[in-house]
Amino acid sequence: MSKFKKNGSKGMPAISTASLPDIVFMLLFFFMVTTVMRETTLFVSVVTPKATEIKKMEKKSLVSYVYIGSPVKRMQTSYGTAARIQLNDAFAEVSEIQEFIATEREAKDEKEIPYMTTSIKADETVKMGIITDVKQELRKANALKINYSTRKGTY
Amino acid sequence: MASKRRGLPEINAGSMADIAFLLLIFFLVTTTMDVDTGISRKLPPMPEEDQPEDDSQINAKNIYVVLINSNNQLLVEGELMDISQLKEGAKRFINNNGVREDLSENPEKAIISLQNDRGTAYKTYIRVQNELASAYNELRNESALEKFGERFIDLNKSQQKEIKKLFPQKISEAEPKNIGGDS
Numbered sequence A: 001m002s003k004f005k006k007n008g009s010k011g012m013p014a015i016s017t018a019s020l021p022d023i024v025f026m027l028l029f030f031f032m033v034t035t036v037m038r039e040t041t042l043f044v045s046v047v048t049p050k051a052t053e054i055k056k057m058e059k060k061s062l063v064s065y066v067y068i069g070s071p072v073k074r075m076q077t078s079y080g081t082a083a084r085i086q087l088n089d090a091f092a093e094v095s096e097i098q099e100f101i102a103t104e105r106e107a108k109d110e111k112e113i114p115y116m117t118t119s120i121k122a123d124e125t126v127k128m129g130i131i132t133d134v135k136q137e138l139r140k141a142n143a144l145k146i147n148y149s150t151r152k153g154t155y
Numbered sequence B: 001m002a003s004k005r006r007g008l009p010e011i012n013a014g015s016m017a018d019i020a021f022l023l024l025i026f027f028l029v030t031t032t033m034d035v036d037t038g039i040s041r042k043l044p045p046m047p048e049e050d051q052p053e054d055d056s057q058i059n060a061k062n063i064y065v066v067l068i069n070s071n072n073q074l075l076v077e078g079e080l081m082d083i084s085q086l087k088e089g090a091k092r093f094i095n096n097n098g099v100r101e102d103l104s105e106n107p108e109k110a111i112i113s114l115q116n117d118r119g120t121a122y123k124t125y126i127r128v129q130n131e132l133a134s135a136y137n138e139l140r141n142e143s144a145l146e147k148f149g150e151r152f153i154d155l156n157k158s159q160q161k162e163i164k165k166l167f168p169q170k171i172s173e174a175e176p177k178n179i180g181g182d183s
Helices: A002-010 A020-034 A073-079 A094-106 A110-115 A128-140 B002-006 B016-030 B083-094 B122-148 B157-166
Strands: A063-071 A084-087 A090-092 A117-122 A145-149 B037-042 B063-068 B074-076 B079-081 B111-116 B171-173
Touching: A020 B016, A063 A073, A063 A094, A063 A128, A084 A094, A090 A094, A094 A128, A117 A128, A128 B122, B037 B122, B063 B083, B063 B122, B074 B083, B079 B083, B083 B111, B083 B122, B111 B122, B122 B157
Parallel strands: A063 A117, A117 A145, B063 B111, B111 B171
Antiparallel strands: A063 A084, A084 A090, A145 B037, B063 B074, B074 B079
């Protein structure tokens, strides 16, 4: 009986907290690595179409994004549901694309300009009309490398 | 009696850091960052103002005409075709090597001409692009297996270049037309 009593009164030894910083750092690193900062708030809803023959985009700093889709719910009261273009943080007209490409270029090194890519992130429900207009503008701006953003998947 | 007084020995925490780093490295390796994927294409430069049109010397049989209308239907070489057959059709056309009179002379000369309507759905357009890219990729893969005994993606740079020269991906897009209406 005395045996049990002694054990009970002593209790468990305290768990060492020396490794707690390690664990915290580990979590910190983990989140640091996986978090992708979203540089723009999307005003248009974009669900990219599926494709199988896809390639990864390289050199993200050299990519400019053109979003095309119908405005999100809270914007529909003022902008309607027709497909629109979004550049950076605002809705844009087709005619503004050349200007947009020019400002994107200004921010980059001259040597990097030929490697700049324009990624078209368009919703799968939009019509080709608006895409064609965008493509024509890109041709005029001489931004010929484009990439149709797609998800991986089969039909 | 002495051991009872000391109680349980303290757990050695020296290896905890190692375990933590192990986990960290595990997550570093396995986490894939949100990568952007897509189909890359190159747009043709804008035609010069005074440039005469000179596409007449391309033999008509070397062009594979793919039209998509505003109802997302395909007209391939003048015939209605389902999208699921496009890949096979394109492969047959590209890899004809002069066997059939109405198809391409060889893969290097083969050109796929793609034209869509303003009312075509983007989804259909991407699917057509995807099927055509897939046709080329399969042909390159077959050729790579035959020549080097390896898949195209496993080849080195110069070998890939050689295969690409045999099967250049020539997809030409005509100036847009508006037949079926925007809607």
